[in-house]
Amino acid sequence: MNSSGKYDFKQFQEELAALDRKAAETRPATPVPSPAPAPAAPKRRGRPPKVDPLAAARVEFEALRLRHGLTVADVVSWFPAEEGIAYLQGLIAASEPKPRRRRKADPPADGSDEG
Numbered sequence: 001m002n003s004s005g006k007y008d009f010k011q012f013q014e015e016l017a018a019l020d021r022k023a024a025e026t027r028p029a030t031p032v033p034s035p036a037p038a039p040a041a042p043k044r045r046g047r048p049p050k051v052d053p054l055a056a057a058r059v060e061f062e063a064l065r066l067r068h069g070l071t072v073a074d075v076v077s078w079f080p081a082e083e084g085i086a087y088l089q090g091l092i093a094a095s096e097p098k099p100r101r102r103r104k105a106d107p108p109a110d111g112s113d114e115g
Contacts, residue, residue: 012078016064 052058065075072091076084 009079013064016068019068 064070072088076087079087
């Protein structure tokens with residue numbers, strides 16, 4: 001724990017980096033294939049797409065979680081209860097299918113109020 005008494009993300013990253021260094025010392029280095037570059041996207045018109053400011057952090061965190069074989073319980077236990085709950089809620093929301101939108105009933109063609 002740090003001096004504030006809370007376990008923060010920076011400390012979490014430092015401990016994972018230490019684990020990486022320890023693992024790298026015990027096994028020979030193997031080259032990691034770089035991902036293929038994404039094809040150029042066509043230019044968009046209209047409103048710019050919504051940008052998630054935490055998207056890069058989420059991708060990096062997920063890569064760390066997969067690299068070290070951490071379970072959800074491991075990840076949740078590293079953070080304060082509120083953040084762990086928020087993480088679990090995000091996982092649950094991402095796994096549930098989105099509700100289907102209902103089509104509104106068409107009004108009758110003869111103009112009467114009966115449906």
